[in-house]
Amino acid sequence: MSDAALRSPLHAEHVALGATLVPFAGWEMPVRYTGDIAEHTAVRTAAGLFDLSHMGEISVRGDGAAAFLDHALVGRMSAVGLWGAKYTMMCTPEGGVIDDLIVYRRDWDHFIIVANAANKDTVIAELGARLAGFDAALEDVSAEIALIAVQGPRAEEIVARMCVRGDDDIHAMRYYTAANILLTGDIHAFAARTGYTGEDGFELFVAADQAAAVWELALAEGAGDGLVPCGLSARDSLRLEAGMPLYGQELTRDTTPFDAGLGRIVAFGTAANPRGAFVGRDALLRAKAAGPARVLVGLVGDGRRAARTGYAVTDDAGTQVGTVTSGAPSPTLGRPIAMAYVPPALSAPGTVVGIDVRGRREDMTVVALPFYSRAS
Amino acid sequence: MATVPEELAYSAEHEWVSGDTDAGVVVTVGITEHAAEALGDIVYVEAPRVGDTVVAGEVCGELESTKAVSELYSPVSGVVTAVNEALERAPEAINADAYGDGWIFKVELSESATDLLDAEAYAASVA
Incomplete structure (x- = not known):
């Protein structure tokens, strides 16, 4: 160590x-x-x-804190009520995901952002770079x-x-x-x-x-x-x-929220309730209009050998058409489960794809996410 | 701290071998407690089949846990005479009793095993 x-x-x-x-x-x-x-x-x-003490916590305070986060993140933090929480992302101007975040509103002028440990320093630096012109102050309170x-x-x-x-x-x-x-x-x-x-x-x-x-x-x-x-x-x-993405696996700078099936968290605003520019807006509008080139799907296997991160998704000819982002034997389902990016044509539930599991093909079937939902 | 029984021999790939390791002898093979702890709860074992020829240092199966997958190497060369069928339904025996109920297969040695470590050397290698 x-x-x-x-x-x-x-x-x-x-x-x-x-x-x-x-x-x-x-x-x-x-x-x-x-x-x-x-x-x-x-x-x-x-x-x-x-x-979860490794997670990063960033405090954002000031009269302009909400407007600043509306500019810096893909969600509309100004619309979050007092004591509310929101799952959101920070994207590059090209629409790639820098990190996925939960933002908590502790007061009208005070937010706490929870970032992934590996991305915390990047998120703080990027927030700092986006801060110009806003009446808000950042503080790393992780320690x-x-x-x-x-x-x-x-x-x-x-x-x-x-x-x-x-x-x-x-x-x-x-x-x-x-x-x-x-x-x-x-x-x-x-x-x-x-x-x-x-x-x-x-x-x-x-x-x-x-x-x-x-x-x-x-x-x-x-x-x-x-x-x-x-x-x-x-x-x-x-x-x-639970079908929840993990940064570095389902989410990277090469994926947009739309690729990951999370386009709903990108708030473009409506005619009645317009929203101004935010970092990544133009690229994300284009991504939304074009539709994803690949789709994040859930996969369930009939065999016992589990797909793991990075394994190839193959078509019937054995050609790679996608990539597994996460996979494991599911303790609750008792079967191998995985998430993978595949072409839209192979994304419908019921579609059978091959996974190259260390040189041998295992069949897995596309299913709707999540694999598990609690009874409510 | 994982135990390393004195009476067994070990491979660098974390398998154990019981008994004499001369040609013609049937030995029992499993993975060490250290390996089982590193993998976490084992949920699937792909062992060689009875009659398969295994070669020392070569992959002969795999072990899958919730967290990871690991290849199973044969620590000896010979022909497989038995596999632990109970692991099909209860692979957790490897975590619970790596040197007993968690045995994986038995091999009739085609040649004497020469590259194995004694308990002291194996314990030092994982310390």
Whole structure:
């Protein structure tokens, strides 16, 4: 392990729990504590606890903060209500995805942007480059904030029990909204009903020096509900089943939001409710009009051998026509699942494609995403 | 810390071999606890078939986990005499008991195995 790897404020807790730590985006983070499938299943059936302190948090403040983000991002952040959250992206002028983000509105003039760990510095630099002329100030608050997620059908009860004030807010909170709560131990937290698992759940933003207390509180309050700590491996298989993209795999600078099937998050405005220019607008308008040259699809295999990132999607002649972006044996479905870019002609559900799995063809069938949806 | 039983021999590709390794002897082959832990929960094993000829250092199957896939190398040369059929339905036996119920196949050696490591040397290689 490189000495230069960054460590979470929860590093000692991970070591004490016997986690297997791996390098991840410049950090040393838990890939698993006990077993990938047990952790995955706990989130689907009870609850899981995740340390997401490697994620980047960027504060944007000022009277011009909303107008600035409307210019810098593809979504319309000025339309987000107080305590609202929005999934959005930052794109290049050519329409390529620089990062996918969740933006939280903490006040009319204060937003928190959550960026992927590997992209955080790029996002900050790019936001800075887009800031000219706006009355807004950027601050990298990643080091001060620990992000702890409680995800799963028992998450609401567990997080409510962690509160001394705000448990009513937890019960009342809608998906993709947030609130300030007070946790046992007089710990302030910004709690958002967001996640990356396909389950209900909460993400708790707390001061880094209080992360350990929040982590122990969650383990104590959740133990009776079956909450277990979960690593990056479970996080990846959960998000894949939920059909959620991962930057660097489904999303890159060579893909547009339209390629990834996420064109709905690009807000061009309407005649009645027009929106001004934003970075990437012209290229994205062209991409929308032209339609995608390739389509992100879900694939399910009949065999046991799983497609993995980078494997070729082939036609019946064995010619490569697409590429797998993510793939794994699905713990919930018990079958291999994958996401892949394919030509539009091969994107209809029911289409059978070949995957070159280490030199041998495996058939997989195109299905609608997501692979898994929670009962609601 | 993964265990490395004293009485077994090991390959650099993280397989273990039980018993004498002289020509004509039938040995049992599996993967080490270290390898099983690195892969995570194993969900599928593609082992060689009974009657297959395997060659030391060559790929003879694969192991798939939720997180990753890894090729299975034969640590010895010979003919496969048995495969652990139970792994078809319960591949997790490799994670639970890599040196026991998680055995993968047996080989009648066509030649003495020469390139294997003893427990001390293997443990040092993964430390």
